[in-house]
Amino acid sequence: MSLSVDISHNLGDLTVQVAFQAPSGITALFGKSGSGKTTVINAVAGLLTPDAGRIASQSEVLFDSKAGIDLPAHRRRLGYVFQESRLFPHLSVLGNLNYGKRFAPKGSSGPGLEEVTALLGISSLLHRRPGTLSGGEKQRVAIGRALLSRPQMLLMDEPLAALDSARKDEILPFLEQLRDSTGLPILYVSHSVAEVARLATTVVVLEQGKVAQAGPTEQVFSDPAMVRHLGLRQAGSVLPAVVKTHHSDGLTELTVSGGRLLLPQINLQPSARTRVRILAQDVILSRDAPKGLSALNILSGTVTEIRAGGGPGVVVQICCGSDLLLARITQRSANALQLAPGLRCHAILKSVSVARHDVGHT
Numbered sequence: 001m002s003l004s005v006d007i008s009h010n011l012g013d014l015t016v017q018v019a020f021q022a023p024s025g026i027t028a029l030f031g032k033s034g035s036g037k038t039t040v041i042n043a044v045a046g047l048l049t050p051d052a053g054r055i056a057s058q059s060e061v062l063f064d065s066k067a068g069i070d071l072p073a074h075r076r077r078l079g080y081v082f083q084e085s086r087l088f089p090h091l092s093v094l095g096n097l098n099y100g101k102r103f104a105p106k107g108s109s110g111p112g113l114e115e116v117t118a119l120l121g122i123s124s125l126l127h128r129r130p131g132t133l134s135g136g137e138k139q140r141v142a143i144g145r146a147l148l149s150r151p152q153m154l155l156m157d158e159p160l161a162a163l164d165s166a167r168k169d170e171i172l173p174f175l176e177q178l179r180d181s182t183g184l185p186i187l188y189v190s191h192s193v194a195e196v197a198r199l200a201t202t203v204v205v206l207e208q209g210k211v212a213q214a215g216p217t218e219q220v221f222s223d224p225a226m227v228r229h230l231g232l233r234q235a236g237s238v239l240p241a242v243v244k245t246h247h248s249d250g251l252t253e254l255t256v257s258g259g260r261l262l263l264p265q266i267n268l269q270p271s272a273r274t275r276v277r278i279l280a281q282d283v284i285l286s287r288d289a290p291k292g293l294s295a296l297n298i299l300s301g302t303v304t305e306i307r308a309g310g311g312p313g314v315v316v317q318i319c320c321g322s323d324l325l326l327a328r329i330t331q332r333s334a335n336a337l338q339l340a341p342g343l344r345c346h347a348i349l350k351s352v353s354v355a356r357h358d359v360g361h362t
């Protein structure tokens with residue numbers, strides 16, 4: 001399943017004009033406030049009619065201005081999860097989930113009540129009323145309700161924005177499971193860099209109504225041009241990794257394409273696949289193989305790009321194995337090391353600089 005969007009819509013001061021593909025997995029629409037994210041997701045949902053363009057899922061055209069097609073929202077077979085859960089307060093969790101089931105087309109296939117409640121960890125909440133649930137639990141029920149309507153696609157508009165960081169951390173693994181187990185395309189609006197790095201398979205960056213960057217998450221995050229969109233402190237690459245082993249001193253060893261990483265203990269079984277976000281500001285570069293360092297992680301690679309910003313810093317992209325890593329260092333250091341594309345160097349990372357929530361759970 002996939003979704004293709006190619007629309008333009010005038011909002012007065014801003015014209016939203018975007019084209020992108022959302023394959024199965026999570027496609028994050030990422031951008032600053034006012035960049036047009038909600039306009040795009042509302043157009044896909046059928047809550048807004050674009051001035052022109054086409055929106056199609058693999059099996060069906062939802063909107064085509066030239067052909068005069070504009071399916072009403074209730075016929076688009078989409079599950080919509082909003083920032084606030086919008087559960088019916090007078091119904092139990094089960095009642096809310098059953099409400100979702102009413103919208104499943106007759107004869108449609110998909111996960112049933114038991115499967116959905118197990119996937120979202122809400123089986124023990126079925127007889128509770130929404131008023132007695134935490135924010136994270138409410139959102140999981142809202143996702144369950146959307147899934148039980150057997151949608152062809154899920155739309156999520158800042159689903160974690162109203163939650164505190166503990167509730168966010170609680171719900172992220174469920175979203176990862178949803179991404180990895182259902183095969184549904186999920187269009188996910190967020191302006192949180194950490195959330196997008198952790199969850200997205202595809203990233204579409206919007207800037208003033210236009211697509212500034214789009215592609216697989218690892219590729220988009222390792223592009224030095226992204227620093228402008230992510231901010232200096234949030235910029236960094238996302239590396240696919242496999243858990244190798246857990247050591248008795250509390251460190252977990254991961255295999256990445258360019259070598260190994262030792263990080264504070266990660267709650268995953270050996271051979272589990274995961275992803276690790278490494279902030280550019282946490283990476284130190286050395287031309288010679290470093291010795292006598294406290295930092296445990298050293299990846300060797302080749303400089304592929306150096307991009308200067310407005311200030312004293314530069315962002316260096318290094319190819320380590322088949323992954324691209326970003327390092328933010330000063331222009332002065334880059335000059336002293338005579339860094340240039342093609343030069344071999346070593347990227348150094350402290351184990352403890354990788355935060356637990358920057359490591360995926362699946």
Ligand SMILES: Nc1ncnc2c1ncn2[C@@H]1O[C@H](COP(=O)(O)OP(=O)(O)OP(=O)(O)O)[C@@H](O)[C@H]1O
Nearest residue numbers: 011012014031032033034035036037038039040191
């Ligand atoms: N119906 C409308 N008429 C005029 N302007 C609108 C309308 N709807 C949205 N806008 C404006 O268009 C811009 C894009 O809005 P949109 O809600 O799509 O952005 P967003 O990226 O989702 O922002 P946020 O992250 O703050 O929700 C904003 O400046 C908004 O004020």
